Amino acid sequence: MIQILTIGRHPEILQTVVRLVNNNPDWHCTGVMSDEDAMAAFTSQAFDLVLLGGGIEKQSEEKLCNAFKAHKPGIIILQHYGGGSGLLAAEIYEGLRGVKLG
Template sequence: MEKIQILVIGRHPEILATVVRLVNNNPDWNATGCLSDEEAIAAFSTQDFKLVLLGGGVDEMSEYKLNEYFYSEKPNIKVVQHFGGGSGLLSAEIFEALVS
């Protein structure tokens, strides 16, 4: 089975690396981490992401711009905000988004 592609956007390199690692702990998922809006938009256009995870530090303006872009490119994309809270919560948020 093909892995589910997940785009993770954050502003803090250490936290982003941790979230990507936690997502990749699930053998069915493959996370791509991006620190900037431009990087995220570039990655989004090259891979078939099923889910976008917005991490801490992404301000409202960026969130609005990114959501507008993602939904215009792929109306059925799932966008989830993740504000921390450990790997159990992270997995639950991802599972919930993927099945809804």
């Protein structure tokens, strides 16, 4: 199963994204709102992909991306700003293309 960490600043949007990702039986999504929760989750679980939602400040995004890459150099990090479930799934599939998981 592909493990996805989703970070978002808006609770309703984050909840929707997590639900949409979890609709795929091959994916499991963990959603967090704060940088601290993101780092705690990332260092305690084996994620294959990180999904950055809208509302994350540039400084936080850079700090998180650098920390994730330092901890797991091959981590896939995608930005998703909306556009519906079809676009979200396509972005995830594109990000995972050619990646050997597990």
